[in-house]
Amino acid sequence: MNRVLNLYRSSVGKKSLMAVTGILLVGFVFGHMAGNLKAFQSWDPAGGTLHPLDQYGEFLREFGYPILPEYGVLWVARIALLAAVLVHMFAAYRLWTQSRAARTRGYRKAESQVFSYASRTMRWGGVIIFLFVIYHILHFTTGDVHPDFEYGAVYANLVTGFQSTPVALFYIVAVGALSLHVYHGIWSAFATLGVQNARVERARRPLAAALAIVLFLGYISVPVAVLAGRWTSIGLTL
Numbered sequence: 603m604n605r606v607l608n609l610y611r612s613s614v615g616k617k618s619l620m621a622v623t624g625i626l627l628v629g630f631v632f633g634h635m636a637g638n639l640k641a642f643q644s645w646d647p648a649g650g651t652l653h654p655l656d657q658y659g660e661f662l663r664e665f666g667y668p669i670l671p672e673y674g675v676l677w678v679a680r681i682a683l684l685a686a687v688l689v690h691m692f693a694a695y696r697l698w699t700q701s702r703a704a705r706t707r708g709y710r711k712a713e714s715q716v717f718s719y720a721s722r723t724m725r726w727g728g729v730i731i732f733l734f735v736i737y738h739i740l741h742f743t744t745g746d747v748h749p750d751f752e753y754g755a756v757y758a759n760l761v762t763g764f765q766s767t768p769v770a771l772f773y774i775v776a777v778g779a780l781s782l783h784v785y786h787g788i789w790s791a792f793a794t795l796g797v798q799n800a801r802v803e804r805a806r807r808p809l810a811a812a813l814a815i816v817l818f819l820g821y822i823s824v825p826v827a828v829l830a831g832r833w834t835s836i837g838l839t840l
């Protein structure tokens with residue numbers, strides 16, 4: 603137990619916690635992005651079936667039922683995700699306060715400008731993403747800030763939500779912040795977890811960049827397609 607506590611107290615321990623929770627969160631954001639792409643699946647509104655995105659939403663809500671309680675798996679996933687977010691943020695906060703204390707003890711010059719710029723961007727990026735996720739849940743999950751929200755109508759909620767240009771632009775900016783955060787996060791997680799192979803070392807930056815670009819394009823495709831559908835004859839519409 604003492605060894606675990608000592609590891610947590612060290613900055614390597616906190617960085618490892620951030621890397622492990624970060625990998626879990628990156629897994630979620632890629633899975634969620636892939637799920638959102640169901641918005642593009644073809645569907646006949648007159649055919650009397652739910653849109654594939656609505657079916658997918660229903661599948662996630664009902665997963666494991668009736669063997670497990672209704673919404674059971676969904677709530678376990680939500681709690682695990684929330685715990686990962688809280689641990690990630692708390693470890694980041696403790697690392698920040700620790701490095702600030704070290705700087706005031708005279709180590710300021712030792713810290714490279716580039717590193718401090720990147721970590722400042724990561725801190726602010728993290729706060730922006732956190733605030734975005736709160737807004738996003740109130741928008742598409744509970745509907746509190748969505749003027750045309752309909753429970754279970756995931757596709758219709760997306761289209762009516764993104765038909766507001768400021769809302770769609772806000773999502774695009776937030777996803778941009780997320781992609782930059784993931785870029786730097788993946789890049790530094792390799793270092794923290796001690797991947798020291800020379801080939802991996804060379805691939806680290808391009809791999810992080812490629813994943814961040816896929817994430818950005820995958821996410822923005824939905825609001826961009828809804829805006830396109832609003833202004834032109836191609837794009838997502840109801």
Ligand code: HEM
Nearest residue numbers: 631638659680735738739742743756773780821822824825
């Ligand atoms: C354009 C980008 C995005 C779109 C179109 C989108 C779409 C959606 C939709 C439609 C829901 C509600 C699903 C349902 O209730 O069945 C949802 C929930 C959610 N999204 Fe997103 N999302 C986007 C970006 C993000 C990002 C970047 C994150 C995280 C950083 C995120 C995290 C979540 C979370 C945590 C939930 C709540 C899941 C739950 O508890 O049921 N989303 N999203």
